[in-house]
Amino acid sequence: MPASPAPTRARAVRPGTGRPPPPSRTRRQRRRPVDAATLLSWYVGILLIIPNRLVLDGLSFNLTPSLLLGLGLGMWWFCAQMTSSLGAAKGRNAVRTGLFLFLAANVASYGYATYNYLPGDEVKAADRSAITIVGFIVVGIVVVDGVRSLDRLNTLLLVTVNCAAVVAMVGLGQFFANVNISIVFDYMPGLHPVAPLNFVLERSIFRRPAGTTGHPIEFGVLMAMVLPIAVHYCFHPPARKNGKGGAGTWRWLCVALIGMGAMVSLSRSAILGMIAGGIILIPTWPPRVRIRAIGTIFAFMVFMRLLVPGLIGTLLSLFKNLNGDPSIQGRTDDYASAGKQIHEHLLFGRGFGTYLPDKYGPLDNQYLGSIVETGLVGVATLAIMMFTAVAAARAARRVSEDPAVRDLAQSLAASIVILIAAYATYDAFAFSMSTGLSFVLVGACGVLLRLAAQQHQYPAGARQ
Numbered sequence: 001m002p003a004s005p006a007p008t009r010a011r012a013v014r015p016g017t018g019r020p021p022p023p024s025r026t027r028r029q030r031r032r033p034v035d036a037a038t039l040l041s042w043y044v045g046i047l048l049i050i051p052n053r054l055v056l057d058g059l060s061f062n063l064t065p066s067l068l069l070g071l072g073l074g075m076w077w078f079c080a081q082m083t084s085s086l087g088a089a090k091g092r093n094a095v096r097t098g099l100f101l102f103l104a105a106n107v108a109s110y111g112y113a114t115y116n117y118l119p120g121d122e123v124k125a126a127d128r129s130a131i132t133i134v135g136f137i138v139v140g141i142v143v144v145d146g147v148r149s150l151d152r153l154n155t156l157l158l159v160t161v162n163c164a165a166v167v168a169m170v171g172l173g174q175f176f177a178n179v180n181i182s183i184v185f186d187y188m189p190g191l192h193p194v195a196p197l198n199f200v201l202e203r204s205i206f207r208r209p210a211g212t213t214g215h216p217i218e219f220g221v222l223m224a225m226v227l228p229i230a231v232h233y234c235f236h237p238p239a240r241k242n243g244k245g246g247a248g249t250w251r252w253l254c255v256a257l258i259g260m261g262a263m264v265s266l267s268r269s270a271i272l273g274m275i276a277g278g279i280i281l282i283p284t285w286p287p288r289v290r291i292r293a294i295g296t297i298f299a300f301m302v303f304m305r306l307l308v309p310g311l312i313g314t315l316l317s318l319f320k321n322l323n324g325d326p327s328i329q330g331r332t333d334d335y336a337s338a339g340k341q342i343h344e345h346l347l348f349g350r351g352f353g354t355y356l357p358d359k360y361g362p363l364d365n366q367y368l369g370s371i372v373e374t375g376l377v378g379v380a381t382l383a384i385m386m387f388t389a390v391a392a393a394r395a396a397r398r399v400s401e402d403p404a405v406r407d408l409a410q411s412l413a414a415s416i417v418i419l420i421a422a423y424a425t426y427d428a429f430a431f432s433m434s435t436g437l438s439f440v441l442v443g444a445c446g447v448l449l450r451l452a453a454q455q456h457q458y459p460a461g462a463r464q
Contacts, residue, residue, distance in 0.1 A: 035087060036076070036146025041159040043069050043139065044440060048163040048222075051199075051212050052432045054191040061128055062194050066436060067135045074138030077145060089145045095446030096144045098381075098388035099439075103137045105381040106130065106352055109374040113351025122354040129353025132432060136439045143443025144450070150405065153447050154238045157229055157408075160440065164226040165254040167211040168261035171219055174200050174209035175264040181212070203266045204314045211261065218431040220270025221422045223262035225415045225438065228277050230255045232411040235289070236404035256300075263304055263311065268318050269425040273418035281414040284407075338363055341372045349375035357430075366423035369430075389416050389445040396448035399455060409448050415441050 047066040055062040080088030110130045118126065147153050173179035182197035201208040201216055208216035234251045262270045278297075282290055305312045337360055341350055352373045355363065363369040370379040390413045397409035419438050422428065429435050 035148075035152065036073070036142055037148075037152035037156050039069070039073060039076070040139070040143060040146065040156050040440070043073065044156070044160050044437065045163050047433060047436045048160075048167055049212060050188075050191075051185055051193075051197060052214055053193050053195045053197060054185055054188060055194050057190055057192055061124075061131075063131075064432065065191070067132060067432070070135035070139045070436070071131075073142045073146075074135065077138060077142045080145070087146070087148060089148060089450060091450075093144055093446050093450055094388050095385075095392050095442060095449060096141055098385035099137055099140045099144070099442065099446075102378075102381045102385045103134065105374060105378045106133050106137075109348045109352055109378055112345075112348040113354060118351065118354060121359075122351070122356065125353045125356060126351045133352060133429070136432075136436050139436065140439035140443040140446075143440055144446035147444070147447045150451060151238070153444060153451075154233075156440075157444065158233060158238070160437065161226060161230045161233060161254050161258075164222065164230070165257045167213070167219070168223060168257040171209035171211035171223075171261045172257065172264065174211070175207050178207060204317075205310065206264070206266060206308075206314060208266050209261075209264060213433045214431050216265045217267045217269050217426050218434045220262050220265030220267030221273060221419075221426070221428070222434045222437065223258045223265065224270045224273035224277065224422070225418045225434070225441065227255070227258050227262065227274065228281050228411040228414040228418070229408075229441075230258050231281075232407050236407055259300060260304070263315065264308070266314060266318070269422040271315060271318070272425060273422040276421040277414040277418040280417045281410055284410045335368075337361060338368055338372050345372075345375060347375045347377060349373045349378055352378070352429075357427075362427065364426050366426065366428040369427050385442065386416055386420050389413075389442040390420075392449035393445040396445075396452035399452040405448070405451075409445075412441060412445050412448065416445065 043066060046069060050065055052064050052066075055064055056068065076086070077088060080086035081090070107130075110126060113126055114123065143156070147156060170179070170181055174181070178200065181199060185191075185193070185197055199210040199212070201210070203216075210216050210219045211222075213219040213222060230251070234255055237248070237251060262274060282293055285293060301312060338355075341355065341360075344350070349370075349372060355369065355372050357363075363372065367379055367382075370382055374382075393409040393413035393416070397406045397413075400406050400409070416438075419428070419441075428438070
């Protein structure tokens with residue numbers, strides 16, 4: 001007698017479709033795997049939220065949490081270059097080359113400085129500065145190679161905008177209500193301050209907020225450099241998980257908060273930066289959007305004048321009688337000492353971080369400071385890196401046919417131009433928060449360049 005066939009289990013059918021339901025996924029399977037963009041988002045959050053005056057306990061030198069994570073990301077990149085399983089991009093990229101040139105110039109300057117005699121305080125400053133700048137540069141390289149898609153780049157930049165909006169809210173609280181946030185950070189476990197946590201200064205009759213940054217100037221430049229990206233995501237918000245678009249109230253609120261933060265910083269660097277960014281960005285918008293944007297800017301200025309009487313006049317006074325401004329005179333008084341240092345160390349400089357402000361006087365000009373500390377080689381590679389990032393963003397804009405990508409590329413170019421303009425008015429590398437974020441944005445330009453090259457090689461509809 002033949003054996004009866006084994007019983008089969010009836011398959012469940014979805015009502016009204018006649019099809020079986022999709023296989024269920026566990027929570028672990030639904031969760032997005034941690035990639036470089038996720039780690040970089042954590043880096044940006046830690047960089048912008050935790051003040052850079054807080055360093056890790058138990059170390060012989062000052063190391064901030066963001067710098068520690070940045071160096072760890074550099075190790076990830078190094079390991080990713082020896083394997084294909086970590087998802088890092090390979091191949092040529094002009095922005096990565098610019099970052100490596102700047103890295104090589106700083107390493108050469110450090111070697112030249114430490115080969116000769118340096119006082120003990122300058123040796124310690126050189127060691128600390130070398131570790132810091134390497135950490136910043138490798139983060140930029142990780143952004144170039146680790147962020148592999150436009151979706152992940154949008155995620156990273158949206159985190160940047162959101163964190164900047166939080167910093168702006170803190171700064172506005174300091175400006176309007178003199179909110180003291182130092183009590184929040186005084187007793188953070190595992191961290192201790194290396195300088196007084198003073199986040200509010202004064203100019204004219206106003207308080208000058210710093211948010212969570214180290215100085216009101218850094219606060220203003222940070223707001224200015226993020227503003228073009230915040231505006232971009234109002235005009236071209238990424239599609240949500242449900243497939244719907246729309247900027248939403250929070251995106252526009254971010255623009256308002258960041259714009260107000262830049263103004264209440266009472267910083268020439270921030271105002272000059274926003275003007276330079278507007279010159280780069282606004283002419284590329286459609287005529288109707290351009291007119292609405294200019295009208296919105298004027299309305300915003302009127303609103304700020306009514307909200308804070310005297311603010312617009314104080315900002316205008318910053319650019320009047322520059323020859324009689326004590327802050328301008330204080331900056332130029334130290335140029336003679338800088339000229340002597342340049343003459344003695346023309347090619348590689350006296351060493352990054354060794355021109356101590358307390359010892360030699362401040363240099364509120366990053367280009368001048370770079371010539372003094374890293375020589376002609378250092379300032380040349382700095383310029384190459386920055387202008388290469390702008391050129392990369394512009395190249396991505398020319399290649400892409402997607403309006404959102406084109407506008408994002410122009411927004412990133414505007415952010416880098418803001419930095420280029422602001423570097424002439426303050427010693428940028430003395431402030432780690434704005435400097436660290438600037439390398440993230442430089443790396444983002446490299447991401448767009450790589451994506452544009454891939455699109456050019458594989459046109460839409462082609463098999464890849």
